[in-house]
Amino acid sequence: MNFFLKCHWRLILPFLVLPFWSVAQSPTDELLMPTKEICFLANYEYGRFNEYWEGTSLRTNATIATVKRNTAMLMAAYGITDKLNVYVGLPYVATHSTKPNGGKFAGALGIQDISFGLKYRFFQKETEKSELSAFASLNFSAPASNYLSDYQPYSLGLGAPQLAWRGIVNYKLQSGVYFRAVGGYLWKGYTKAEREYYYNNGSYFTPWMDVPNSWNYEVVLGKWFLNNSLRTEVKFGSQHSTSGDDIRLYNAPQPTNKVNASRVGAFAHYYFPKIKGFGVLGYWDQIINGRNAPKMTSIGVGVTYQFGLIH
Numbered sequence: 448m449n450f451f452l453k454c455h456w457r458l459i460l461p462f463l464v465l466p467f468w469s470v471a472q473s474p475t476d477e478l479l480m481p482t483k484e485i486c487f488l489a490n491y492e493y494g495r496f497n498e499y500w501e502g503t504s505l506r507t508n509a510t511i512a513t514v515k516r517n518t519a520m521l522m523a524a525y526g527i528t529d530k531l532n533v534y535v536g537l538p539y540v541a542t543h544s545t546k547p548n549g550g551k552f553a554g555a556l557g558i559q560d561i562s563f564g565l566k567y568r569f570f571q572k573e574t575e576k577s578e579l580s581a582f583a584s585l586n587f588s589a590p591a592s593n594y595l596s597d598y599q600p601y602s603l604g605l606g607a608p609q610l611a612w613r614g615i616v617n618y619k620l621q622s623g624v625y626f627r628a629v630g631g632y633l634w635k636g637y638t639k640a641e642r643e644y645y646y647n648n649g650s651y652f653t654p655w656m657d658v659p660n661s662w663n664y665e666v667v668l669g670k671w672f673l674n675n676s677l678r679t680e681v682k683f684g685s686q687h688s689t690s691g692d693d694i695r696l697y698n699a700p701q702p703t704n705k706v707n708a709s710r711v712g713a714f715a716h717y718y719f720p721k722i723k724g725f726g727v728l729g730y731w732d733q734i735i736n737g738r739n740a741p742k743m744t745s746i747g748v749g750v751t752y753q754f755g756l757i758h
Contacts, residue, residue: 474566474584475584475613475629476615476617476627477580477582477615477619477625477627479566479568480525480532481526481755482526482527482528482529483756484525484526484753484754484755484756485523485524485525485526485753485756486523486524486525486751486752487521487522487523487751487753488520488521488522488523488524488749488750488751489519489520489521489749489750490518490519490520490521490728490747490749490750491518491519491520491747491748491749492516492517492518492745492747493517493518493746493747494515494744494745495513495744496508496514496741496742496744497513497742499600499737499739499741500738500740500741501694501696501739502694502738503738505742510546511545511546511552512544513545513546514542514543514544514600514601515543515544515545518538518541519538519539520537520538520539521536521537522534522535522536523535523536530567530568530569531565531566531567531568532565533563533564533565534563534564534566534586535561535562535563536561536564537558537559537561537591538558538560539556539557540555540556540558540559540604541554541556542554542600542601542603543601544600553601554601555601555602555603556603557603558592558603559591559594559603559604560588560589560590560609561588561589562587562588563586563587563588565585566582566583566584566615567582567583568582569582569583576620576621577619578619579619580617581615581616582615583613583614583615584611584612584613584614584615585610585611585612585613586610586613587608587609587610589609590606590607594606596638596639596656597640597701599700599701599702600699600700605635605638605702606638606639606702607635607637607702609633609634609635609636610633610634611631611633611634612631612632613629613630613631613632613663614629614630614631615627615629616628623670623672623675624668624670625667625668625670625671626666626668626669627666627667628667629664629666629667630662630664630665631663632660632661632662633661633662634660636658637655637656637657637658638655638656638658639656640654640655640656640702642654645701645703646692646695647691647701648692656703657690657703658702658703659688659689659690659691659705660688660690661686661687661688661689663685664684664685664686665683665685666682666683666684667680667681667682668680668681668682674720676718677715677716677717677718678714678715680714680715681712681713681714682711682712682713682714683711683712685707685708685710687707688705688706688707690705691703691704691705691706691739692704692705693705705738705739706737706738706739707738708734708736708737708740709734709735709737710732710735711732711733711735712732713730713731714731715729715730716728716751724752724753724754725750725751726750726751726753727748727749727751728747728749728751729746730747731745731747732744732745732746733745
C-alpha cells in the first residue's frame with residue numbers, strides 16, 4: 448500500500464514552551480516516504496489563550512487579556528531509503544495580545560528555530576489481519592534568529608538548542624483502524640537572557656538560564672477512510688519537565704519554569720486521488736491541564752505536495 452507521508456509536525460509554543468507539540472520538532476507518526484521521494488508542507492497555525500497555570504493555580508491574563516500566536520511553517524521530508532527518512536522545518540512566528548498595556552509590551556515576530564530530524568523503522572511484522580511496526584527518531588533544533596527567549600509570553604521560542612529521542616509503536620488493523628504510542632525524552636540546553644540576574648529557587652547572577660528537560664508521551668487512535676484517501680486521528684499527549692521552578696506570584700514566566708501539560712487534539716489529512724501528490728490537512732489542539740502552562744487552543748491548516756525525484 449503506497450501511503451503518503453503525513454507532512455505535519457506540531458509547532459513549538461514558546462510561552463511556557465510545550466515541545467511535545469511541535470511539528471517543528473519531531474516526526475512522530477508511523478508513515479515513511481518511499482526512497483527518493485520528497486514531500487513539502489506549507490502550514491499555518493493560530494493559537495490563543497486568556498488563562499494560564501501559575502504553578503498549579505489557574506489564573507486569568509488580567510493585564511494583557513488574550514495572547515494570540517500566528518505561525519507559518521515550511522517543512523520538507525525526504526526518503527533516503529524505505530526505512531529511513533530525513534526532515535527539515537523552519538517556522539515564522541508572530542505573537543501579540545489584545546490588551547498591550549498602553550504600548551508597554553509590544554508583540555514579537557520573526558523566524559523561530561530550524562529543526563532537523565531522522566526517523567528509522569527497525570521493526571515491521573504483517574499478518575493477514577494486522578501490521579505491527581516500531582520506529583526510532585532523533586531530532587535537533589536551534590534558534591535561527593536572535594530573538595528574545597526571556598520575553599514571555601511573547602517570545603518566539605526558548606532560544607536554546609534541543610535534542611529529542613523518541614520511540615514510536617504502531618498497530619494497524621485491516622479495517623484501517625490504527626493505534627499509536629509515542630514516548631520520548633527532550634534535552635534542552637541553555638538560553639541567554641537580557642539580564643544579569645534571575646531567580647530559580649535561588650539567586651543566579653548570570654544571564655544564562657538552564658532550560659528544563661522533559662519526558663513527552665502521546666497516544667493516538669486513527670482510521671483511514673475513502674480507500675485510504677482520508678486519514679483521521681484523535682489523540683492525547685502530555686509533557687513532564689524533569690526540573691524547574693514555578694512562576695512566582697504576579698511575575699512573568701521564564702525559560703527555567705517547570706512546564707507540565709496535558710492536551711487533546713484531532714487531526715485529518717485528505718489526499719486528492721485525482722490530483723497526484725496533493726493533500727490538505729487540518730487539526731485542533733486544546734491544553735486541558737497544566738503547570739506553568741498556557742490554557743492554549745490551537746487550530747491549523749496546511750497543504751502538502753509529494754513527488755519523486757529524478758533518478
